[in-house]
Amino acid sequence: MKKKILLVLMTLTVVLTYSCKKLDVPVESQFVASNFPKTLSDYNASVGAIYSNLSSNFAVPYWRMQELATDEAILPARDGNFDDGGQYRQLHYHTWTSDHPNVTTIWQWAYSGIMTCNRLINITNSFGFTPADKTAKLAEIRGMRALYYFFLMDLYGNVPIITDYPVTGIPATQPRAKVFQFIESELLSIEQQLPAKTNVVASNVLQYGRPTKGMVFALLSKIYLNAAVYTNVPRYPDAVAMADSVMANTNYGLDARYRDIFLPNNGPQIRETIFAIPYDQQIPGNQFTRFGFFYYLVNAYGFNVGLSIAMSTTPEFYNRFNLPGDFRTTTWLSGPQFAPDGNGGFTTQPIYYPNTTTQVVINPVLTLVPPKPMDLGNTLASQSEGVRSIKYYPDPAIIQATRLNGNDVPVLRLADVMLMKAEAILRGAQPTVVNGEMQTPLLLVNRVRARSGAQLATSIDLNGMLDERARELSWEGWRRNDLIRFGQFEVEYPLPNDVLSMDKSTFRRLYPVPTTELKLNGSLIQNPGY
Template sequence: MFTIRPSRFLTLASALTAVVAATSCTDLNAPIESEYTPANFLTTPEQFIAASGPVYSQMRNEVAKAYWNLQELSTDEAVIVARNGNYYDGARYQQLSLHTWNPQNEFVRTAWDWGFSGISTCNRTLALFQNTADGAFKTQFTAELRTMRALYYFLMMDLYGNIPLVPEFGSTVQPTNATRQQVFTYIESELKQSLPDLSADVSSQTYGRPTQGTAQALLAKLYMNADVYIGQPKYTEAIAACNAIIKSKKYSLAANYMDVFAVENGPQVSEIIFAVPFDANLAQGNMMSRFALHQQMKDKFNLLFTPSNASLTWPEFFALYKEPTDTRNQQWLSGKQYLNDGRTPILIATTKKGLDSRYTGADGGEKVNYHLELSDRLTFRDAAKFDVGNDELGKAQGTRNIKYYPDKSSTSRDQGNDLVLLRYADVLLLKAEAILRGGQDPDGATPLSLVNQIRTRAQVPALTTIDLNSLFEERSREMAWEGWRRNDLIRFGKWESVWGQGMKNNAETYRRIFPIPTTELTLNGQLKQNPGY
């Protein structure tokens, strides 16, 4: 048994990023630029970590940006409005909210490039590993990279459907579309083959890298969505994967919900199964607070930067938080705002005209102190552009999410909270759902008992009955802004529903997957566009 002691944000995530260059999936034969050779490299765990670094730094690049935008801004959970033109940006955000995106959408392209660059980086690093001597280090780290590759494939298959299976490093063959069934089978096979060689250890030594728990959680996600992906329900298989995690006793619900996402989150949080490590200075890319917070929140959270005041939630989603004792309410900012003492109002010195640019009185220049009040419902002044205005009333539009709590130590817009992709609460909810959908649990657990574990932690009364609709609402409250909302809406048959104060009403079913970017079709003539686009 060997141990590795990376720093909190994981040395592998930033080390030797030049060892393996990340390129798009169409550039399959890029050389590995490295001074290292099998004769002088990859003999110790630390060296394997260093060589693996680009795989993890690539994950960090867009998981909290373009990928998150596709998975959340396309749903009822999150929206970016324009403020007198600010953040209109050619309607790229509005296209996601209204389900009117096309193959030229920037986030559609960036997320594709990010995911397939990750896959290519895995392929090239695995090729480097093949030239090293066999041993325990090589076996484990090869399994970890195969699992990371499977994770990238899962995220891409979930977004784009019939994606290419990229050839192994060294091949010059341009990949063609594979069916979702083929990609599903490949991911399943890779995870099952890698699982025995992954570490069962859950500690600071393995944090941020795939473990057996990671592979099982990803299998649970794969099987839970199998009916959507391949038209074959696999709920009993999903339960088996969840049971492997539960019976391992390696994970448990954190006592405090907000601790899972705090600036100081990390390997000490027993609920985290797999997270993408970030650091405000050395491993950047998490800008949740920058986008979510009103500019005047700088003083409330003692920030060293001014937030951008962009991302909000739709009122229909916020209305799901009905119980005042629910500790998950702490992730939202709504209504009149105060400093952290809870008593001192946040006052904005302005004028009557500055408060409301529509004010027509002769005394528009009269000074006023406005007590900041974040509205629930969004009032659009130009609905076609999602514009709510940029005066003080416009800036105060919308409920804000601070699940990834603001990092007061950051000197930039980046923050140090690790982004949680897989966690134990999700596993419990997935198992409950799989049982409700007809899966068989040899352990005899009930969906009600599983969901009530979540509710007990949230300090709300236990449910007495449970069905798919009430479970969906519980998932909504528990999993908000974690990048799974689009996945959930599709699985629960709610993707074509109306939301966004009635503004999102497009019910085109082909939009359950995104288009292949135009740039990629131009680079690779073997690929065919997804139907409908």
């Protein structure tokens, strides 16, 4: 099933490669009679470039910018190994520069997707579709372009808005509020032309990984919840209204098992997925097991291949997983390790370090060993430091050959929407009735908790809401966004023996415009502070 979806969504095409360089060079068109798509199959392959670009960098460099800059994920060195020029500690300590590799990669990745969308809009207008088909296809492309612009607005703030192809003039920096307005306008204008999630399996398979009404509503709820950050104008009632629009479709629902959302065979059958990025062993990018697992456990989990030993979470973040009965706690590997039961749980069979009778024990504490910065050393004990994640459950069949996960990565899902609504109400919006039910913040939070078997809350406030989002959405790429909205992005939790400290400057709530782009385009303006 996944491979069929990927063949539709992710077909790579040579004609749609893009470089953000030399935007001042006039280009009449990349498409001439010899390479213009002639058949529907040609056209679908061209559209696939939007999605193959999306998957290429979302689950590694984009994810790192959103997570390694927070307490949720950390990639420490081990006696110099995994330092990689200091790029991970620069994210951890908020000392990145405009030359940071992720800063450059993601800027170019997002604009690659945008320029592909702009070209495809031209193609679609000229292809000869019926009016109804052309309207639907243009809505899909514009929806993806809006998503790419959301990533840019959230990370960089003030960015050029480019909608024409070929590009006319030199794209200039636009204020973040104007980018917000553009995204909002685009999403509102295409919602009616997009399909809605149904109870028909075949329809949902075709929609999976593509823009839908649900994606539009969820993304609008996200930008409205963050509107005070993006534009200095709160929009909490609008965030609630958009969340209600998602929940009004009863074909969305919380899946009974939290684990199922992230398994290697996840896909269109997951009820709460609103928008996900499909992955399999043929599409590079999803490497959560490669970087975040613990290689002394590989045999017990059914595979034997070289993995990193570095990425984990911080003790401070892991301490939030403290609710009795909460299954989400088992998505982290901490303490004595036992063999998995094949169903997302564990047996009573201990896992031993190789060639010993000593049980593997993962220590949540990360104790640094100076003078090397953010370095744990490389003894067996230090290798075993740092809680590991198995939220994206290890996929032995795929990792054997490629070290890549086959798990699709959810970008927007129903539980997030429910928590966004709860937070917006706590921030001043009014509770509303959905499907005959008055939804208060406590009701919404407890519905999400109950699905994971966690002890129900008796009350909820904003501080508690941030912890709820941490437990439910860990490693899904939202922690930086959440901490900025809650005013806690600059909170530091020093590690034992730490010789470095975080730069607490608030200007780092935005990443810088990459140096390479500033050199190529004199109309770009660097973000303040850099």
